[in-house]
Amino acid sequence: MTALDWLLLVGTLVSVAMLIAAHFQHREIVDAQARIMRAQEVRLVEGVAARTAAEQERDAASAAHAEVLAANQQLTEDLATARAVTATEVLTPEQRATLLANACAHCGGVHARACPRVKRLQFGADGRQVIEVEFWRDGRWDETRVKWIEDLSLDAPASEAAAE
Numbered sequence: 001m002t003a004l005d006w007l008l009l010v011g012t013l014v015s016v017a018m019l020i021a022a023h024f025q026h027r028e029i030v031d032a033q034a035r036i037m038r039a040q041e042v043r044l045v046e047g048v049a050a051r052t053a054a055e056q057e058r059d060a061a062s063a064a065h066a067e068v069l070a071a072n073q074q075l076t077e078d079l080a081t082a083r084a085v086t087a088t089e090v091l092t093p094e095q096r097a098t099l100l101a102n103a104c105a106h107c108g109g110v111h112a113r114a115c116p117r118v119k120r121l122q123f124g125a126d127g128r129q130v131i132e133v134e135f136w137r138d139g140r141w142d143e144t145r146v147k148w149i150e151d152l153s154l155d156a157p158a159s160e161a162a163a164e
């Protein structure tokens with residue numbers, strides 16, 4: 001082989017080597033891109049899952065909120081019943097049960113506004129839970145503002161009289 005042939009052969013080999021190197025480099029880039037796409041897919045799936053969890057949390061919160069609203073509504077209705085009943089002084093057994101269920105925790109009676117037996121209420125850190133109650137001494141508070149459930153007549157006094 002002449003020197004030129006050698007030169008051509010070496011040149012060809014170098015070209016082939018460069019092509020092979022370029023091929024591997026290209027494959028590396030393609031693999032890297034595939035890894036990035038897989039990572040993006042994982043992040044997308046995680047994002048969807050996180051969003052679904054957040055939506056479920058929000059739904060649970062709004063369900064809890066609706067429950068509290070319903071409870072408040074019920075309480076308002078019970079109090080309205082209590083007020084109407086204390087005005088008439090004649091109870092159906094259902095009204096009496098409602099009154100007993102909503103009787104004041106401090107005096108045991110029924111009244112429209114704040115309990116007249118209570119001198120001072122101390123609330124906890126949440127501002128709602130009562131942690132201490134100070135009462136007026138007996139005989140020193142306005143009992144006329146309280147209706148005693150046992151003093152209210154039932155619609156059916158006969159059965160009540162029989163029970164007593």
Ligand SMILES: [Zn+2]
Pocket residue numbers: 104105106107108109111114115116117
């Ligand atoms: Zn009371």
